[in-house]
Amino acid sequence: MVRTRTTPRTRTAAVQVTALAAASALALSACGGGTTASADAAPVATDRDIELSLVWWGDDDRASRYEEAVALFEEKYPNIDVQTQFQAWDDYWTARSTEAAGQTLPDVFQMDLAYIHQYASNNQLLDLSNQVGVNLDTAGYDEALLASGAVNGGQFGIPTSTNTLGMIRHDDLLDELGIDPPAEGLTWDEYDAWIREVSEAGADHDPQVYGGTDYTGTLWLFIQWLLQQGKTAFDDDGTPAFTKDDLVAWVERTQPLRDDGVFYPVQRAKQVEPLTGLQVNEAATELTWDNMMAGYSASAGTENVDLLPVPTGADGSQQFWKPSMLLSSSASTQEPDAAAALIDFLVNDPEVGAIFGTSKGVPAVVGQRDAMEIEEGSVDGKIVGYEDAVAERVTADTPLPAEGYGVVEVEFKRLGEELSYGNITPEEFADQWFQSAEANLGGA
Amino acid sequence: MTVSAATAERSGPAGVRGTATSSSPARGGAGPRRNRADTKAGYAFLSPWLLGFGLLTAGPMLMSLYLAFTDYNLFRAPTFVGLDNFAALFADARFLKSAQVTAIYVVVGVPVKLAAALAVAVLLNARHRGQGAYRSMFYAPSLIGASVSVAIVWRAMFIDDGVADRIQQLLGFPAGGWVGDPGMTMPMMILLAVWQFGAPMVIFLAGLKQIPAELHEAAAVDGAGPVRRFVSVTIPMLSPVLFFNLLLETIGAFQVFSSAFIISGGTGGPADSTLFYTFYLYIKGFTEFRMGYASAMAWVLVIVVGVITAVLFRTSRAWVHYTGDVR
Numbered sequence: 033m034v035r036t037r038t039t040p041r042t043r044t045a046a047v048q049v050t051a052l053a054a055a056s057a058l059a060l061s062a063c064g065g066g067t068t069a070s071a072d073a074a075p076v077a078t079d080r081d082i083e084l085s086l087v088w089w090g091d092d093d094r095a096s097r098y099e100e101a102v103a104l105f106e107e108k109y110p111n112i113d114v115q116t117q118f119q120a121w122d123d124y125w126t127a128r129s130t131e132a133a134g135q136t137l138p139d140v141f142q143m144d145l146a147y148i149h150q151y152a153s154n155n156q157l158l159d160l161s162n163q164v165g166v167n168l169d170t171a172g173y174d175e176a177l178l179a180s181g182a183v184n185g186g187q188f189g190i191p192t193s194t195n196t197l198g199m200i201r202h203d204d205l206l207d208e209l210g211i212d213p214p215a216e217g218l219t220w221d222e223y224d225a226w227i228r229e230v231s232e233a234g235a236d237h238d239p240q241v242y243g244g245t246d247y248t249g250t251l252w253l254f255i256q257w258l259l260q261q262g263k264t265a266f267d268d269d270g271t272p273a274f275t276k277d278d279l280v281a282w283v284e285r286t287q288p289l290r291d292d293g294v295f296y297p298v299q300r301a302k303q304v305e306p307l308t309g310l311q312v313n314e315a316a317t318e319l320t321w322d323n324m325m326a327g328y329s330a331s332a333g334t335e336n337v338d339l340l341p342v343p344t345g346a347d348g349s350q351q352f353w354k355p356s357m358l359l360s361s362s363a364s365t366q367e368p369d370a371a372a373a374l375i376d377f378l379v380n381d382p383e384v385g386a387i388f389g390t391s392k393g394v395p396a397v398v399g400q401r402d403a404m405e406i407e408e409g410s411v412d413g414k415i416v417g418y419e420d421a422v423a424e425r426v427t428a429d430t431p432l433p434a435e436g437y438g439v440v441e442v443e444f445k446r447l448g449e450e451l452s453y454g455n456i457t458p459e460e461f462a463d464q465w466f467q468s469a470e471a472n473l474g475g476a
Numbered sequence: 477m478t479v480s481a482a483t484a485e486r487s488g489p490a491g492v493r494g495t496a497t498s499s500s501p502a503r504g505g506a507g508p509r510r511n512r513a514d515t516k517a518g519y520a521f522l523s524p525w526l527l528g529f530g531l532l533t534a535g536p537m538l539m540s541l542y543l544a545f546t547d548y549n550l551f552r553a554p555t556f557v558g559l560d561n562f563a564a565l566f567a568d569a570r571f572l573k574s575a576q577v578t579a580i581y582v583v584v585g586v587p588v589k590l591a592a593a594l595a596v597a598v599l600l601n602a603r604h605r606g607q608g609a610y611r612s613m614f615y616a617p618s619l620i621g622a623s624v625s626v627a628i629v630w631r632a633m634f635i636d637d638g639v640a641d642r643i644q645q646l647l648g649f650p651a652g653g654w655v656g657d658p659g660m661t662m663p664m665m666i667l668l669a670v671w672q673f674g675a676p677m678v679i680f681l682a683g684l685k686q687i688p689a690e691l692h693e694a695a696a697v698d699g700a701g702p703v704r705r706f707v708s709v710t711i712p713m714l715s716p717v718l719f720f721n722l723l724l725e726t727i728g729a730f731q732v733f734s735s736a737f738i739i740s741g742g743t744g745g746p747a748d749s750t751l752f753y754t755f756y757l758y759i760k761g762f763t764e765f766r767m768g769y770a771s772a773m774a775w776v777l778v779i780v781v782g783v784i785t786a787v788l789f790r791t792s793r794a795w796v797h798y799t800g801d802v803r
Contacts, residue, residue: 122742126762133550150765154551299656302746303635439764446743453658453747464569472764 073166076369082112084370085138089124094391101384105377112370125438132156137362139371140378143189144357145180145430146438149270151360152183153435158361159186163372169380172397180355180430191355192379193393196422197256198322199223199340202332205241205316209233214317216340220257223343224289230316231294244317245309246295248286249448251441252354253319253342257282259352259428260345270434270474276462283451283458290452298452307331322418323356323393329411337411339418341425350428356393390415436472443468543771550765561772571773573748574756577662581752582729585666590721593673594714597680598706611681618674627668627738631655634664655739658749665750668735676721683717684710715796723788730781733758753777 076082088098095118102114117138119127125147131137137156151157164170164187170178173191181189201213211233214226227243234241247253255265258274267273289295296309309315311331318328322339329337342351359378361371378384385400390412395401406413433441447465450456456464519526544561546554565571596614600607620626633639635653645651654660687710695705711718736750737758744751744759753773761770 122763129550129762129765150551154549156551297656298746299652300636302656303653305741442763446745446748449745450747455747 073163073372074369076109076112076167076373078109078111080111082109082367082370083115084112084140084367084374085115085117086140086374087117087119087124087128087138088142089121090118090142091120094118097387097391100387101378101381104381104383104387105374108377109370109373112374114374135364137364139365139367140359140361140374142357143181143360144438145354146433146441148181148189148358148360149183149433149435149437152186152188156363157188158363158365158368158371159188160190160361160372160375161187163368167369167372168376172380172399174353174396176429177353177355177396180353180432181358181360189355189358189360190375190379191358191396193323193356193388193390193395194353194419195321195323195356195393196351196353196419196426197252197319197342198325198418198422199317199319199342200310200322200325200328201317201338201340202310202313202315202334203336203338204332204334205234205313206230207336209237209241209316211316213338214340217349218343220285220343220345224286227289227317228292228294234316239314241313242294242296242309242315244295244319245301245315246286246290246298246448246452247319248283248290248451249445250319251444254279254282254444255431256342256351257345259350259431260348262347265431266434266473270436272466272469272473276466279462279465280458283461287458290454295452298449301452302449321354321356321393322415323390325415326390326411335411338414341422349425351422351425352428352430353426354430355396394419434473436474439472440465440469540771540774543768544775545772546768548766548768548771550767554768557768561769562776564769565772565776570748570751570756574744574751574753577749577751578730578732578753580662581665581669581732582726584662585669586722586725586729588666589670589673589725590676590718592670593676593721594680594718596673597677597684598710600677600681601684611678615674615678618672622672622734624734624738627735630664630668630735631739634660640664656746658745658747661739661746661749665732665736665739669729669732676725679717679721680714683714687713712797713799716798719788719792719796723785726784726788727781730754730777 086098086102088094090098095116098116098118102116106112106114118124124142128137128141128147128151132151132154143151143157148157160168168190170190177191177194178187181187181191199214203213206213209230211230214223218226223244230241230243234243258265258278263278264273286295296315300314301309304312304314308318308328310318311328313332313334319342325337325339329335341349359375361368361375365371379395380397380399382399382403385395385397385403386405388395388400389404389406394416395404401416404412404416406416444465447456447461451458451461543554545556545558547557547560548554600611600614604610635641635655636651638653641651641653654664691709691713692705695709700708731754732752733754736744736752736755740746740750744755754777757770757773757777760766760773
């Protein structure tokens with residue numbers, strides 16, 4: 033029996049250790065330090081073979097579009113070979129953080145506003161400023177939009193496309209219930225009342241239909257709501273510029289809808305994940321990024337969807353552009369010139385614009401926007417039309433998320449879920465979120 | 477058969493030396509020189525494992541021990557913070573929640589799984605036609621149970637109008653899927669674990685085969701019925717195997733991760749009801765970039781599992797019977 037009796041202990045140690053191994057191996061490599069110096073930019077070399085890595089998050093559909101774009105790039109630069117890889121959002125950031133610790137980030141990779149500060153201020157990203165005008169053309173950019181990729185005076189990311197928040201509505205469901213869509217320019221309170229009306233009308237529908245999904249746990253919407261009151265979200269040092277009372281007010285204003293079961297129920301929402309209530313034809317509206325409508329329409333199986341601006345606050349209807357994604361380069365890349373050329377090609381080339389359409393959001397550069405082949409009345413057309421129509425409302429600067437934003441955004445969503453289950457009060461929501469903010473924001 | 481003997485064998489190189497020493501008198505006259513050559517050869521054969529152990533196990537383990545006392549975010553060099561991480565753990569409501577979730581899973585899940593494994597093993601121990609086929613069939617869930625696809629299927633079984641919901645409605649229980657209900661996700665996770673009873677079942681089966689038939693016959697002659705024979709003969713004779721399975725399953729249960737990750741979509745939800753310890757460790761390390769904190773958590777787990785294992789070994793003296801033991 034000796035053998036069998038000892039095996040479990042050995043296994044304990046072994047398994048524990050493997051769990052730790054990954055974490056610590058990173059630490060070892062992190063001590064090696066990184067290369068941060070970006071030498072002077074020179075036109076990309078054409079006399080030698082260059083290999084670049086390109087990584088993004090997304091699904092198969094996006095992958096095939098990227099492959100098509102990369103093939104065009106390799107045609108233009110025959111001496112450059114681009115190795116591609118992609119992951120889903122969550123895995124993507126796990127992989128990137130481990131690479132960052134090992135100084136092996138890809139030459140070019142997709143970056144999000146929620147993480148750019150973290151990566152840039154820790155010297156992980158290449159400052160592309162000196163590539164501008166050499167391998168990288170940024171002439172087609174709106175200045176405020178380009179600034180969303182700037183951190184501490186350096187240009188660490190180039191936005192590929194824009195989106196803005198909006199209200200997606202499911203007209204098939206509204207037609208069935210015989211309820212008029214929400215009026216444009218309605219206030220937050222009017223929107224809540226409208227949701228209640230739809231949920232009451234939809235109670236006997238099979239399956240039951242709700243007016244909207246609980247939007248309280250979306251940090252971006254809270255920021256949007258703050259902006260409409262003339263407040264800003266974050267101070268320059270990255271800490272919250274709003275008070276706990278602001279947050280309590282935001283959470284409390286939707287509490288009656290949760291108490292009365294008016295929102296799409298969280299129990300159901302958890303079951304249909306990763307889809308949402310609107311995508312399974314059970315919720316009539318959802319507040320989210322406008323470029324999501326293409327995917328929503330596909331899942332819901334109807335083109336009869338449309339976009340409205342977000343509800344307006346007491347002090348205005350300001351909205352903001354958010355780059356739906358940026359492209360960044362690793363600080364440790366051996367080929368900064370070629371990396372800049374690849375970024376330039378992906379954001380400026382009209383053919384690339386046609387390949388991606390609005391799947392990443394509306395292209396940031398006019399040349400790409402004009403190259404899109406969009407049918408009148410199609411979902412893509414509605415998204416582009418929405419961004420044109422809403423442009424006059426876009427008066428607020430893009431609120432630039434601080435270092436640690438990604439973490440507190442996840443916490444905001446988690447607390448929103450606890451709220452929906454009735455496990456915490458609005459005050460506890462605010463207390464717990466501020467705890468997380470203190471621990472994570474502003475390079476804490 | 478003591479714990480210390482077990483320790484000696486476990487410790488690798490020392491165990492090799494121990495074996496060589498104790499076996500040499502039996503071979504007789506080999507002498508110390510021959511002995512040393514054996515030792516060298518032993519190390520040579522062990523070297524692949526030793527290398528792997530050093531580089532992939534011991535090194536990283538020491539590194540994580542160091543990191544547990546630092547603030548380390550993967551990007552910047554670690555800074556020493558003493559016991560801060562450990563102190564912070566016990567003020568962290570989610571840490572306590574994850575410990576609670578894991579404790580319930582272990583305390584409820586392991587006994588239920590072992591009972592299921594033992595029950596099936598007893599049934600399969602009886603002589604039937606096609607017994608081999610049954611054994612393979614019952615073992616199959618263990619082979620695939622830990623896979624991502626099964627976790628996905630499992631999730632689908634417990635949503636609204638899923639298999640579980642239908643059965644529950646047939647039996648007159650209130651309708652509703654389990655996936656979105658924080659009170660029902662733990663039973664769902666435990667069922668998934670119990671369903672994978674194959675490994676302990678096979679071990680139980682081997683143990684059952686070892687019980688001498690004459691013991692049962694003698695008990696039967698003395699008038700013991702099947703229940704009495706099970707309690708007074710089978711269980712005591714099986715206790716070493718039971719002990720082994722208990723240890724293995726307890727340790728395994730503490731480390732549950734992937735099924736919870738898939739079923740909750742990487743959140744530990746709904747409402748942290750599937751936030752297992754290792755899962756929270758992962759979130760801290762790779763989502764929140766708090767590798768120092770995650771390392772501290774890992775070491776707390778090592779200590780807790782170590783203590784529980786030691787306690788189990790201690791209590792085993794009272795209830796585990798080895799054939800030949802004088803009692």
